[in-house]
Amino acid sequence: MRLRTNSKRFNCLTSVLTLHQKAPMNPQLIEQALDKFNVASIGHFPTILEPLPRLTQHCGAAGLYVKRDDCSGLAFGGNKVRQLSYYLGDAIAHGADTILITGAVQSNYVRCTAAAAAKLGMTCHVQLEERVSKENHAYNHSGNVLLDYLFGATVTRYPHGEDEAGADASLESLANAYKEQGRKPYVIHLSMGHKPFGALGYVDAARELLVQIAEQSLSIDRIVVASGSGHTHAGLLTGLRLANSSIEVIGACVRRQASLQQPRVLTLCGEAERLLQIDSVVTSADVICDDSCLAPGYGKLGAEALDALKHAARLEGMVVDPVYTAKSLACAMAVATVAESNTLFLHTGGTPAIFGYEDELTAALA
Ligand SMILES: Cc1ncc(COP(=O)(O)O)c(C=O)c1O
Missing domain, CATH: 3.40.50.1100 (Rossmann fold)
Incomplete structure (x- = not known):
């Protein structure tokens, strides 16, 4: 339509x-x-x-x-570089040292965040959501996934695809765990209202x-x-x-x-x-x-x-x-x-x- x-x-x-x-x-x-x-x-x-x-x-x-x-x-490259310029500007202004983000397994946003965090000397935790049901090796390990690891991000998986609020809640609980370790996390949310x-x-x-x-x-x-x-x-x-x-x-x-x-x-x-x-x-x-x-x-x-x-x-x-x-x-x-x-x-x-x-x-x- x-x-x-x-x-x-x-x-x-x-x-x-x-x-x-x-x-x-x-x-x-x-x-x-x-x-x-x-x-x-x-x-x-x-x-x-x-x-x-x-x-x-x-x-x-x-x-x-x-x-x-x-x-x-x-x-x-890609559009996420411009978007991250403003999120990471805000993160730096808030004294953050750890960035958390969620996205699809082959997310470009996640890959760019991992790279930007590396460039800025920050820790990065990425959460990969199962949005596309694909069992194949390339989808799960090559392309952006390979790059997430190359940029040194910590990678965890989230077993749902169309659950923006749930994916964000999971990021928040990961952020709390970082706080308890004395770190200053900054969450880039997926859901509306931020x-x-x-x-x-x-x-x-x-x-x-x-x-x-x-x-x-x-x-x-x-x-x-x-x-x-x-x-x-x-x-x-x-x-x-x-x-x-x-x-x-x-x-x-x-x-x-x-x-x-x-x-x-x-x-x-x-x-x-x-x-x-x-x-x-x-x-x-x-x-x-x-x-x-x-x-x-x-x-x-x-x-x-x-x-x-x-x-x-x-x-x-x-x-x-x-x-x-x-x-x-x-x-x-x-x-x-x-x-x-x-x-x-x-x-x-x-x-x-x-x-x-x-x-x-x-x-x-x-
Ligand atoms: C390559 C690429 N193009 C376009 C988009 C869509 O941009 P937006 O999420 O700002 O609508 C994305 C989002 O992940 C993307 O990775």
């Missing part, structure tokens, strides 16, 4: 505002709002923004561009992107991004609207259907606005979720995703991952194919997971 805004009405409204009262686009408003937060310097920014000429031609699209957040520097520091990383990415678009004299009308926990989607949208940009953000659902993801992302936008101490800038109509490439479910490759994964590799030499970015690229390609103006695919990384899917990919490529 797609959940889209009534774009005709929206365009009409935008042009009325353009004629009469639309405030000028201003990325500095983002800089000012983020000024009060502590940020850990762990990544390489800005990430590049470039065209995808051969994929554009393949889709018969007006224009398909990519922002390469898969190249954000730390430990194979300060969305991760979203701030993408509020800042919106600033970076708007500056690049202006520098390159580009016209981008929409961005397609994977929407899982929703922090990337919510942060990017909040940043764009705060800077008075009306670029559409389409969240490609990778975890849950659009009817569940849309209110989740809207709630996160509200929480991000409160954390930033700004007036509300995101409306419900701004939050667009598209679950047309979600099947057959989280962590499972569908036909469109596999097609996108192959074409990205064979036409652009670009790797997308089976869990997140193959699905968001498939969505971006579908959207760009019918759009009359330029579309930007935000590549959020995840590439080490490709080695955890060796069996499926080898079979699919044979």
Whole structure:
């Protein structure tokens, strides 16, 4: 199911505002709002923004561009580097020496946290949840799992997959055990209702992107991004609207259907606005979720995703991952194919997971 805004009405409204009262686009408003937060310097920014000429031609699209957040520097990069910059800035400000995080077995978040903790001289405890029922060796030991161990994290398992509150409660009890040993733990929560520091990383990415678009004299009308926990989607949208940009953000659902993801992302936008101490800038109509490439479910490759994964590799030499970015690229390609103006695919990384899917990919490529 797609959940889209009534774009005709929206365009009409935008042009009325353009004629009469639309405030000028201003990325500095983002800089000012983020000024009060502590940020850990762990990544390489800005990430590049470039065209995808051969994929554009393949889709018969007006224009398909990519922002390469898969190249954000730390430990194979990805969107989690920007998110962690704000969580770890907060952790350092609180005197933390131990970071705890939970995620799927092939979690990119967990891998980046283990790497960032190593870089900052902190201890890291990662909890791997059984979200995808896979018995195979590569999924359980290669890709991100191998890297978690390489970065020196303590790894424990959590036997459930769709239990965000339970996974967080388990992290809290691990954190208490660290406290009893005299350590200062900091928990990065999975469930809703906690300060969305991760979203701030993408509020800042919106600033970076708007500056690049202006520098390159580009016209981008929409961005397609994977929407899982929703922090990337919510942060990017909040940043764009705060800077008075009306670029559409389409969240490609990778975890849950659009009817569940849309209110989740809207709630996160509200929480991000409160954390930033700004007036509300995101409306419900701004939050667009598209679950047309979600099947057959989280962590499972569908036909469109596999097609996108192959074409990205064979036409652009670009790797997308089976869990997140193959699905968001498939969505971006579908959207760009019918759009009359330029579309930007935000590549959020995840590439080490490709080695955890060796069996499926080898079979699919044979
Ligand atoms: C590679 C990659 N892309 C996208 C996402 C989704 O980002 P978010 O959780 O902020 O919605 C994730 C989340 O784990 C990810 O690892």
